Amino acid sequence: MDKPKVIVICGPTASGKTALSIELAKQIDGQIVSADSMQIYKDMDIGSAKPTIEEMCGIKHYMIDFVLPDSRYSVADYQRQATISIEEILKNGKTPIVVGGTGLYVDSLIYGIKYNEIEFDEEYREKLENIVKKEGLDKLYEMAVQIDYEAMQKISKNDKKRILRVLEIYHQTRKTKTQQEAESKEEIKYDYKVFAINMDREILYDRINRRVDIMISQGLIEEVQNILKKYNTYPTAMQALGYKEIRQYLEGELTKQEAIEKIKQETRRYAKRQLTWFRKNKQTVWLDGLQSKQNNIDIILSY
Numbered sequence: 001m002d003k004p005k006v007i008v009i010c011g012p013t014a015s016g017k018t019a020l021s022i023e024l025a026k027q028i029d030g031q032i033v034s035a036d037s038m039q040i041y042k043d044m045d046i047g048s049a050k051p052t053i054e055e056m057c058g059i060k061h062y063m064i065d066f067v068l069p070d071s072r073y074s075v076a077d078y079q080r081q082a083t084i085s086i087e088e089i090l091k092n093g094k095t096p097i098v099v100g101g102t103g104l105y106v107d108s109l110i111y112g113i114k115y116n117e118i119e120f121d122e123e124y125r126e127k128l129e130n131i132v133k134k135e136g137l138d139k140l141y142e143m144a145v146q147i148d149y150e151a152m153q154k155i156s157k158n159d160k161k162r163i164l165r166v167l168e169i170y171h172q173t174r175k176t177k178t179q180q181e182a183e184s185k186e187e188i189k190y191d192y193k194v195f196a197i198n199m200d201r202e203i204l205y206d207r208i209n210r211r212v213d214i215m216i217s218q219g220l221i222e223e224v225q226n227i228l229k230k231y232n233t234y235p236t237a238m239q240a241l242g243y244k245e246i247r248q249y250l251e252g253e254l255t256k257q258e259a260i261e262k263i264k265q266e267t268r269r270y271a272k273r274q275l276t277w278f279r280k281n282k283q284t285v286w287l288d289g290l291q292s293k294q295n296n297i298d299i300i301l302s303y
Contacts, residue, residue, distance in 0.1 A: 003191040004090050007300060008098045010035065010106050010278055011197035012271035014207040015289045018051050020197070021099040023293045024300060025059040031089045033082050034063040035100025035109075038240050040078070041069045043227050046220045047242040049211070062089070069227055069237035079108040086190065096190075103154070103277035104162075110281070112188040124171050128164060143167060148176035154280075156273055158266065160239055193303045196278045197296075199289035205268050212242075212264045221246055221256075241266055 007030070009021050021032055034040070038048035042065055050064060062085035067073045082098070082105070089096040098109060107113060131139055137160055144166040145152045155162045169177045224246040227238070238247050242263050249259035278284055285303065287296045 003189065004096075006086060006096045006098060006109075006190040006192050008035075008106060008110060008192055008194040009197070009300075010099075010101060010103070010194070010274075010284075011287075011289070012204060012274040013049070013101055013267060014211050014271070015197040015199060015204060016293075017099050017101065017197060018049070018055065020287075020293050020296055021097050022051070022055065022057055022059050024297050025095075025097055026057060027297060028095050028301070029093075030095040030097045031060045031092070032062065033085045033089070033096055033098045034061060035078075035082070035098050035102050035105040036064075037078075037102040037105060038237070039064050039100075040067045040073060041065070041237045042067065043069060043230065044223070044237060044240070044243065046215050046218050046223045047240070047246075049215075068231070070231045072236065075104050075108050078105050079113075082109060083189075098192075101274050103274065106194075106278075107281070109190075110188070110192040110194055110283075121168065121172060124168065125164070128167060132160070137163070140164070140167065148178050151177045154273075154277055156269070158269075161236075192283075193300070194281060194284045195287055195296075195300055196281075196284045197287050197289040198275065203290065204271060208267045208271060209264050212260060212267065215242065216260060221249070225250065241270055 007024070009017050009024075011017055024030060025032055036048065038044060039050045040063060041048065044050070045065075051061065063078070063082055086096045086098075086109075098106065100106065128140060131143075138157060140160075140163050141152070141157045144155070144163050147170045148166050151166055152163075155166070166177050169175070169180065173180065220242065224238075224243055227243075228247065228250070238244060245254065245259045245262045245266070248254045248262075249256055254262065285299070287299060
């Protein structure tokens with residue numbers, strides 16, 4: 001019996017995934033499951049480039065705008081809830097389209113990796129946070145490389161959230177993240193057709209720079225201020241790209257212009273890491289982001 005088809009559209013930030021996926025959904029009666037680790041959060045609209053109601057064009061979106069910024073949300077949580085969303089779309093007789101740039105979220109689905117929930121050790125987390133304060137995030141990165149070199153090849157030295165995860169998995173289970181993933185793959189229930197968007201690097205970087213300027217003009221600074229006022233506990237989501245730098249500006253660590261330039265620089269670096277990540281997915285079919293949406297849709301529908 002053939003497995004149900006699920007289309008996946010991934011790629012770097014600012015490459016046009018949202019517009020392409022919405023046009024595709026309109027043509028094939030599809031619905032969209034987000035694979036973006038920032039768009040899951042409530043109140044984080046501008047900095048996450050969350051599609052507006054107008055941009056959605058009536059296409060139903062799942063896995064967007066449902067987690068509070070001060071809540072912990074794991075890849076296991078994502079995998080479980082995204083699978084429920086895919087099932088619901090299929091039951092409704094529509095085609096699921098998974099869309100996003102968070103490689104870990106995409107891999108959790110297409111490779112059927114079962115992520116075991118680990119108990120949160122507040123004391124150990126506090127110990128790690130103290131190391132960051134005294135010796136910097138580089139120290140934690142070095143510790144994580146010593147524990148799980150393979151996993152750290154996909155993780156940036158600035159990605160505090162994922163560095164902490166590598167260390168906490170080993171602390172709680174005495175197994176590395178890589179070992180856990182190798183031991184716990186499930187049968188893949190769907191026929192995932194994976195596509196990724198790429199384009200000339202300079203054009204992509206220019207699009208990123210312009211997008212950051214637009215976010216500032218739309219009120220990103222005010223959005224961060226409102227989040228910091230609204231939530232009593234320190235929002236873990238404030239470590240996210242764009243939000244962290246604006247927080248640093250609000251706290252006097254950076255000037256406004258320095259914060260903007262840092263967001264642009266870190267987003268360009270992030271896009272480069274995204275491309276590296278998705279190139280490791282051997283089944284990926286690459287699309288040219290400078291082609292027309294219809295040309296790329298025709299390629300997607302040919303598979």
